[in-house]
Amino acid sequence: DSGVTQTPKHLITATGQRVTLRCSPRSGDLSVYWYQQSLDQGLQFLIQYYNGEERAKGNILERFSAQQFPDLHSELNLSSLELGDSALYFCASSSGVLQEQFFGPGTRLTVL
Amino acid sequence: KNEVEQSPQNLTAQEGEFITINCSYSVGISALHWLQQHPGGGIVSLFMLSSGKKKHGRLIATINIQEKHSSLHITASHPRDSAVYICAGKEPDKLIFGTGTRLQVFP
Numbered sequence: 001d002s003g004v005t006q007t008p009k010h011l012i013t014a015t016g017q018r019v020t021l022r023c024s025p026r027s028g029d030l031s032v033y034w035y036q037q038s039l040d041q042g043l044q045f046l047i048q049y050y051n052g053e054e055r056a057k058g059n060i061l062e063r064f065s066a067q068q069f070p071d072l073h074s075e076l077n078l079s080s081l082e083l084g085d086s087a088l089y090f091c092a093s094s095s096g097v098l099q100e101q102f103f104g105p106g107t108r109l110t111v112l
Numbered sequence: 113k114n115e116v117e118q119s120p121q122n123l124t125a126q127e128g129e130f131i132t133i134n135c136s137y138s139v140g141i142s143a144l145h146w147l148q149q150h151p152g153g154g155i156v157s158l159f160m161l162s163s164g165k166k167k168h169g170r171l172i173a174t175i176n177i178q179e180k181h182s183s184l185h186i187t188a189s190h191p192r193d194s195a196v197y198i199c200a201g202k203e204p205d206k207l208i209f210g211t212g213t214r215l216q217v218f219p
Contacts, residue, residue: 002157033206043198045206056205088153100160101145101207106153
C-alpha cells in the first residue's frame with residue numbers, strides 16, 4: 001500500500017458526460033501528479049500540483065482540468081468525454097519536486 | 113526532447129533465472145525511477161536512483177551517469193515477479209516513461 005488513495009476505482013459513463021476523479025496523497029506529501037495510461041499510448045504525464053499551485057503541464061487536453069485543495073487532495077475533472085478518454089488514470093505523490101513518486105491504485109474510466 | 117528507451121519489450125524466463133532489463137535515457141534527465149505494474153494495473157515504485165546502485169531483496173538497480181544507462185536485475189526470479197517493468201526518467205516536474213518490459217516467469 002503506497003499510502004496514496006484514489007476514488008472511484010472504476011467509472012463507466014457515456015460520451016459527452018463529465019466526471020471527477022479524486023486523489024489523496026500520502027500524509028505529508030505536497031506534490032501531486034496525474035497520469036493517463038491508455039492501451040495505445042502507455043503512461044503519459046498530465047499535470048502536477050505542488051502545495052496547491054499548478055507546477056507543470058504535460059499532454060493534458062483542454063477538456064480536462066485539475067486542482068489541488070488546501071488539504072492537499074486533488075481532483076481531475078474530465079468533461080465532454082470521448083471514447084478515446086477511456087484509460088487508467090493514476091495519481092502519484094511525492095514529498096517534494098525531486099523526491100520519489102508513489103502511485104495510487106488508479107481509476108479505470110470506461111466511456112461508452 | 114527527452115527520451116527513455118527500454119529493452120527488451122518482452123522477456124520470458126524460467127523460475128530461478130537471473131533477469132536484466134535495460135533502460136537508456138537522454139540528457140536532461142536527473143534520475144531514474146523503476147516501476148512495477150501488475151496485471152491488475154497497480155503501479156509500485158521499486159527504486160529511484162541518480163547514481164550508483166540500490167538493492168532491495170532480490171532486486172538490484174544500477175545507473176551509469178556517463179553512459180546514461182540503467183539496469184534492473186532480478187536474481188532467482190519467481191513466477192510472482194511476472195509483471196510489466198517500467199523505467200521512467202525524472203525531469204524536474206514530471207516523469208518520462210519507457211514503453212515497459214513485459215516479464216513472464218514460468219515455474
